Amino acid sequence: MLTIHVDSRGRALAVRGEWIADAGPLEEVAAAHPPARVREWPGILTSGLVNLHGTELLEEAYHPDPREADRLGTEPLTGDALAALDLDDVRWGASARRGVQRMLAHGTVAAACEPLRNRAVQDAVRRTGLGIVGRLGRPAGIPSLDPCACGLPLEFPPARERGSAARFAVFDVADEAELAERGSGTCLATVVAGRLVYRRR
Structure with missing residues (x-):
């Protein structure tokens, strides 16, 4: 089953198993994978x-x-x-x-x-x-x-793109600057190996 994760900016990642099957604007990703389930998240989708x-x-x-x-x-x-x-x-x-x-x-x-x-x-x-x-x-x-x-600049893994590991996180912020200011307690969800391993209740 292929799932498309999309954030409030329209950035989408299509996940199949442990891998990113597609990445880009929601309209393009959804058009390329019409039977996929779409999971919408507020905030921003990042590489974690x-x-x-x-x-x-x-x-x-x-x-x-x-x-x-x-x-x-x-x-x-x-x-x-x-x-x-x-x-x-x-x-x-x-x-x-x-x-x-x-x-x-x-x-x-x-x-x-x-x-x-x-x-x-x-x-x-x-x-x-x-x-x-x-x-x-x-x-x-x-x-x-x-x-x-921790007092150091944030470090992100490389951006998720087609063929990369399905490993990413969603934060309830407008952008990376707000994330740095408010902290990672704003995390809504974390995906590792294609599995939703954390979701804020």
């Missing part, structure tokens, strides 16, 4: 965001389970708070899955990481479909689930 602090957020932070919120809170634990936890592979893997889910809720489709050393984290991240891009050394800025809040 790259979180530059993937290692820090996935392998050097613990994302508490909601059932632990009364004891550990809801924010990622790092430093001494992380060191005080006795984490086995099961808890590391679960933390990484929760961390990825929180990244997806911010329109993140890829994270920049040094090679991940924790096997449980590697496996958990691979299963989520989050893209991993390499990096050399530590980036500046403050690690944050919101890439707009």
Whole structure:
């Protein structure tokens, strides 16, 4: 089944399986794929965001389970708070899955990481479909689930076009400048490997 995603600017992406089958103005894409289902989104459709602090957020932070919120809170634990936890592979893997889910809720489709050393984290991240891009050394800025809040310019993957991976996000803003100003908490939806992996309720 082919689905066309379109934003308020009329920018459309036709998705078939894990790939972009077509991209361009809605009128052209819809005319080329008449039986497709059309999903309209307010705001802007983008190629999604790259979180530059993937290692820090996935392998050097613990994302508490909601059932632990009364004891550990809801924010990622790092430093001494992380060191005080006795984490086995099961808890590391679960933390990484929760961390990825929180990244997806911010329109993140890829994270920049040094090679991940924790096997449980590697496996958990691979299963989520989050893209991993390499990096050399530590980036500046403050690690944050919101890439707009880390103090660095926003980084987007290459624009989605015909034949590229179906990996993108929709933000409830008028343009990229408003996105940078209001932050990625404005994310409405994130698509990875052609699947809607996050949708704001």
